[in-house]
Amino acid sequence: MTLKGGYFRKYLHCDLSAGTCERLPLSDEIIAKYIGGRGFGAKMVWDNLKAHDFKIDPLGPENLLVIAPGPLTGVYLPASGKTSFVSISPATGLYGDSSMGGSFGVELRQAGLDFLSVTGAAPELSILFIDDDEEAKIIPMPQLKGKSCLETEGIIKKHLGSNDVHVAAIGVAGENLVRFACVNGDWSRNAGRTGIGAVMGSKNLKAIVVRGEADLPVVDLDAVIQETEKAMRYMREHKFFHVWQQQGLMSVIEYANTQGILPTCNFKATVFQGHDKINGETMLDRYKIGDSACFMCPMSCGNICLVKNGKYTGTVTEGPEYESCAMLGSNLGVDKFDAVLEANRLCDEYGIDTISTGGIIGAIIEGYESGVVSLEDLDGSEISWNDDGAIMELIRKIAQREGIGDTLANGAKAIIERWPEMDKLLLQVKGLEQSAYDSRVGASMGLAYATSDIGAHHTRAWTIAKEIEEGANWTPRQKVDLVIYHQTLRPLFDMLGVCRLPWIELGLNERHYEKFYSYVTGKETTLEDLLALSNVIYSLTRRINVHMGATRKDDTLPYKVREAPILTGPNAGKKLDAQEFDKMLSLYYEVRGWDENGVPPAEMEALF
Amino acid sequence: MSKKLTVIPEKCSGCKLCELACAIKHFGVNNPKKSAVRVLVTYPHPVVRMPIVCSQCKKPPCEDACPVGAISRSDGVVKIDEDVCISCFRCVEACPFGAVYVHDDCTFPIKCDLCGGDPECVKQCPKSALLLLPEYSLGSSNRLNNVLSYSQMKEIEYSEEGEVKTIRYAEIGKEEL
Numbered sequence: 003m004t005l006k007g008g009y010f011r012k013y014l015h016c017d018l019s020a021g022t023c024e025r026l027p028l029s030d031e032i033i034a035k036y037i038g039g040r041g042f043g044a045k046m047v048w049d050n051l052k053a054h055d056f057k058i059d060p061l062g063p064e065n066l067l068v069i070a071p072g073p074l075t076g077v078y079l080p081a082s083g084k085t086s087f088v089s090i091s092p093a094t095g096l097y098g099d100s101s102m103g104g105s106f107g108v109e110l111r112q113a114g115l116d117f118l119s120v121t122g123a124a125p126e127l128s129i130l131f132i133d134d135d136e137e138a139k140i141i142p143m144p145q146l147k148g149k150s151c152l153e154t155e156g157i158i159k160k161h162l163g164s165n166d167v168h169v170a171a172i173g174v175a176g177e178n179l180v181r182f183a184c185v186n187g188d189w190s191r192n193a194g195r196t197g198i199g200a201v202m203g204s205k206n207l208k209a210i211v212v213r214g215e216a217d218l219p220v221v222d223l224d225a226v227i228q229e230t231e232k233a234m235r236y237m238r239e240h241k242f243f244h245v246w247q248q249q250g251l252m253s254v255i256e257y258a259n260t261q262g263i264l265p266t267c268n269f270k271a272t273v274f275q276g277h278d279k280i281n282g283e284t285m286l287d288r289y290k291i292g293d294s295a296c297f298m299c300p301m302s303c304g305n306i307c308l309v310k311n312g313k314y315t316g317t318v319t320e321g322p323e324y325e326s327c328a329m330l331g332s333n334l335g336v337d338k339f340d341a342v343l344e345a346n347r348l349c350d351e352y353g354i355d356t357i358s359t360g361g362i363i364g365a366i367i368e369g370y371e372s373g374v375v376s377l378e379d380l381d382g383s384e385i386s387w388n389d390d391g392a393i394m395e396l397i398r399k400i401a402q403r404e405g406i407g408d409t410l411a412n413g414a415k416a417i418i419e420r421w422p423e424m425d426k427l428l429l430q431v432k433g434l435e436q437s438a439y440d441s442r443v444g445a446s447m448g449l450a451y452a453t454s455d456i457g458a459h460h461t462r463a464w465t466i467a468k469e470i471e472e473g474a475n476w477t478p479r480q481k482v483d484l485v486i487y488h489q490t491l492r493p494l495f496d497m498l499g500v501c502r503l504p505w506i507e508l509g510l511n512e513r514h515y516e517k518f519y520s521y522v523t524g525k526e527t528t529l530e531d532l533l534a535l536s537n538v539i540y541s542l543t544r545r546i547n548v549h550m551g552a553t554r555k556d557d558t559l560p561y562k563v564r565e566a567p568i569l570t571g572p573n574a575g576k577k578l579d580a581q582e583f584d585k586m587l588s589l590y591y592e593v594r595g596w597d598e599n600g601v602p603p604a605e606m607e608a609l610f
Numbered sequence: 611m612s613k614k615l616t617v618i619p620e621k622c623s624g625c626k627l628c629e630l631a632c633a634i635k636h637f638g639v640n641n642p643k644k645s646a647v648r649v650l651v652t653y654p655h656p657v658v659r660m661p662i663v664c665s666q667c668k669k670p671p672c673e674d675a676c677p678v679g680a681i682s683r684s685d686g687v688v689k690i691d692e693d694v695c696i697s698c699f700r701c702v703e704a705c706p707f708g709a710v711y712v713h714d715d716c717t718f719p720i721k722c723d724l725c726g727g728d729p730e731c732v733k734q735c736p737k738s739a740l741l742l743l744p745e746y747s748l749g750s751s752n753r754l755n756n757v758l759s760y761s762q763m764k765e766i767e768y769s770e771e772g773e774v775k776t777i778r779y780a781e782i783g784k785e786e787l
Contacts, residue, residue: 077640078630105626112643134714152654165650189653215643215714223640238736247737292657293737295625300736302623306657318654 004030006524007221008073009038010114014138016130018205019063019122023130023138028116037535038072040099040496042117043088044539047097048546048610050121051090056549060092060197061179061204063123069170069210070117071107072499076218076297079230079518080237080510081501083108083297085187091196092181092204093358093413094433094457096550097543098196101461101496102170103296104188106212109168113214124206127177129158131167132212146208148174150351151186154209164213171209172199173353175401179203181413182358182435186350190304190320191296194355196434196456197413221524229517233510237300240508247293249282250303251323256281258328261470262573263440265333267387268364269429269562272440273571276337280327284339294320301503307343314340319347322356328438329360334367335387341394348394352401357459361435362410362417363396365428374423381405429560431458432552442563442576444469446481449586450488452557453600455543463488464506478586482593494536541594541602542610554599557587612686612745615722615729619660621739624651628661628731628740635730636720644713646722647731647740661731661740664688664709664722672721675704692718 004011009028016023036045050066051058058065068088075082085107091098110118113132120130124140127147132138143161146154154171170187176199183199184192193199202208220226237243245253258264259277266274278284285305294304309317322330322342330336330345349356367385369375377384381399385392399407409420414430429436434457441448443466450463460466463485469476476484491512495502498519504510516529547556558564559578567577588598596602626649629642637644647663670688673681680694681701690701695718702710702719711720722729724742732740767776 076642078634108642112641189651215641217639217641217644217715220640223634223638226640227634234736292620292659293623294659295623297625298627298630299623299625300627302625302737304623308657318657320653 003034003525005033007219008519008523009033009116009219010111010216012115013042013117013119014115014132016118016120016138016140017122018120018124018128018140018207021124021140023140025115033116035535036539037494037497037532038116039070039075039084039086039499040088040101040493041535041539042070043068043086043099044097044542044546045610046117046119047088047090048542051546051549058090060090060095060098061200063205064121065090065201065204067120067198067201067205068117069110069120070499071111072497073522074515074518075499076108076111077220077518077522078223078226079298079500080233080504081296081299081301082499083299084496084499084501085110085193086496086499087185087193087198089196089198089201090550091198091434091456092179092200093197096432096457096552097455097546098198099456099496100184100193100195100198102185102187102191102193103501104168104191105297106168106170106187106191107499108297109212109214111214111218112216113212114216118210120205120207123204127206127208129209129211130207131162132210132214134214135216143208147177150174151353152189152351155186155189158209158211162211167211167213169209169211171353172202172207173351173401175352175354175411176200176203177208178401178403178411180354180400180403180411181416182355183353184355186353190294190350192350192355194357195459195461197355199353220522222521225521226518229514229521233504233514234300236510237504237508242508243301246301246303246507248286250301250305251325252282252285252305252327254324255327256283258324258439261443262568262571263443263466263470265328265364265438265440267335268333268368268427269440270368271570272443272568272573274332274337277332279337280331280339280342289339289343296501299501301508303503309340309343312340314344317344317347319343319350321350322346325438326356326360329357329364330393333360333364333438334393336390336393337388338390341390344390345393345397348397352397354397354401357437358413358435359397359400360438361429362400362414363393365417365424366396366406366410368427369421369424372427374421374427379406379421426561426566429458429562431559432456432556434458436560439464439466440568440573441466441559442568442578443573444473445578445583445586446473446476446485448559448563448578448583449481449485449590452559452583452587453485453489453590455540455547458560462492464492478582478589479593482586482590485590486593489540490533490536493539494532497532497536497539538606538609541596541606544596544600544602545607545610548601553601554587557600559583613727613742614666614745614748615663615724615732616741616743616748617661617663618739618741619658621737622649622659622661623737623739624649624659625736627734627736631730631734635725637716644716644720646709646711646720648711662707662709663731663740664705665707666722666724671704671706672701672710675700687724688721689723690718690721695719
């Protein structure tokens with residue numbers, strides 16, 4: 003059945019090797035089964051893998067990159083500015099995706115496209131320019147070599163003589179194939195995780211530039227408006243709405259510290275003495291100069307900060323948010339907010355993920371402290387906790403692949419290969435460095451990291467807060483069910499192309515989204531229908547990972563989580579009970595209908 | 611009493627809700643590009659997020675530029691008479707703020723009409739960055755800020771014909787970095 007709204011039923015496929023861009027029809031079947039965003043991405047990546055007999059080098063020209071907003075992206079509803087970047091991840095060698103806010107995806111849809119797929123590699127550094135319904139162009143721009151993400155956006159706008167285009171660009175790190183390089187769009191919105199920036203770098207694709215002006219296909223706009231009014235009213239009246247507008251995710255620093263889950267000095271501790279020097283209040287008092295919001299978002303969680311005095315005077319950055327501030331702040335023992343801002347800015351300019359960067363540098367500092375990494379390994383430059391000068395230098399070396407940075411740039415797997423003892427210090431799952439929530443405090447968070455298809459990222463299931471608040475007497479089954487519910491609902495937001503924060507942070511009822519989807523497409527759909535589709539995609543990405551060699555042993559947790567108890571704070575002494583975890587993992591597979599090795603039935607592939 | 615649609619860029623988050631609300635109100639479609647208000651963002655030097663919208667000038671340059679007399683101002687709103695307009699877009703080029711817009715689908719320039727006195731963008735802005743203010747109040751916050759800055763008077767000493775004198779002065783309108 004052809005849906006009346008929600009889709010243009012077209013996508014753009016660019017083969018950078020052949021230098022061709024084609025608008026191709028998107029079938030009703032794919033639309034009905036995969037919804038959009040991460041769903042389209044997973045499907046296209048799956049088809050591409052099959053076509054290559056599951057032998058794909060993440061940094062080879064054959065790796066397909068899919069950039070997909072969803073059917074709700076750009077629609078008049080809360081926080082509808084999300085776009086998924088999907089590919090085989092250079093960090094894990096498995097399925098990878100990351101989502102970006104801002105307005106980039108809105109613009110891509112307004113160019114009349116449901117998504118964009120890119121394969122091949124350009125002979126020289128190029129940009130892809132999609133100008134509304136005109137034929138897309140691959141434009142060589144070797145002059146962008148070595149330019150930072152923000153410089154690139156500025157140069158492109160000047161070159162095209164237009165401020166109306168939206169740019170998603172990589173920095174030096176993406177060009178240098180740093181395996182946790184990100185894509186930076188709309189000045190400072192990042193598709194941060196799983197190294198999508200390196201995929202672009204491997205394709206010699208410095209930036210994707212898009213401008214569009216088509217009406218978005220919405221069947222019942224009046225109904226959407228009414229539903230949005232309800233949702234917006236709920237959000238505005240929420241008691242934390244104004245805290246969100248003021249602090250955004252920075253308010254989580256205090257929460258995490260109080261709860262004892264704030265990563266401190268490479269997750270040695272989970273309470274940070276200098277927390278009040280890097281928290282949201284400090285930011286508001288001394289640094290914040292403006293708000294930033296993604297498309298249609300009243301929460302404006304982005305903070306624009308300026309350092310007004312001291313050695314980083316003049317540093318302007320959009321951020322930090324919780325993850326960046328925790329990983330580049332407390333996790334490195336840094337209690338100087340201006341240094342956190344500068345580190346955040348450097349990561350944005352070079353185009354590297356703040357979570358992976360903070361995780362790796364934290365492990366290196368502890369590695370040096372404990373003798374695993376020698377002074378010679380560090381190119382003769384010492385590094386220690388709170389040593390902001392050395393930290394900035396290491397960030398630069400990673401992005402530019404200089405000295406020790408050349409190994410670090412290859413990510414967790416390469417680091418552990420060079421220094422096997424680092425396995426005990428570096429927190430990662432499947433090669434992706436862990437986010438800034440300590441899973442030793444909540445077993446469900448451990449299960450969430452271990453079974454996440456992209457590695458140790460909180461985006462799939464963020465269950466820790468609920469477990470801390472309500473989970474003292476939960477049965478393993480309750481934990482498993484919560485993780486699976488999150489792993490089904492949260493990716494649904496990525497499929498629809500909207501942000502999950504109104505739901506997870508302000509408790510906006512997820513039922514709104516079944517209505518939004520129904521009104522936009524003209525097809526009455528329930529949340530259960532959508533969740534069932536999302537659930538199939540989780541099995542699809544799992545099948546991808548199985549084909550790429552992942553098994554039960556990869557659904558594990560970092561050594562520290564398993565073996566090293568938290569040193570201080572309210573959760574001192576806690577670590578994961580390995581036996582209990584193993585049982586819970588088996589139960590998780592059972593509930594999912596996968597075998598004891600975590601493999602979904604091969605017959606499922608007939609569904610994909 | 612005349613009212614003016616006023617923009618406070620310091621409060622704008624760049625969410626573009628105003629754009630979409632305007633387009634829906636005037637064209638009934640989900641398309642932020644059919645809006646009479648657009649948010650322009652510059653970053654990182656300087657950091658500005660500013661909705662750009664018609665000032666309803668009392669001596670409108672767009673009116674002067676219109677070769678067929680389609681633009682006129684009445685009841686505080688500069689209006690384009692679509693029966694007269696020939697869509698030459700001279701008004702778009704003449705506006706010193708760039709606050710008149712063009713879209714491929716639309717024959718006529720897109721320009722703010724204050725929604726008949728109750729602008730949708732003002733109602734929907736989640737940050738109160740767009741306000742409809744009485745004209746007499748324009749500039750009042752600047753006046754107050756400047757007066758307040760006098761509380762931090764500075765002094766310089768100088769000598770005149772061998773005699774040391776002091777001047778007290780206030781730096782007006784210069785924000786502390």
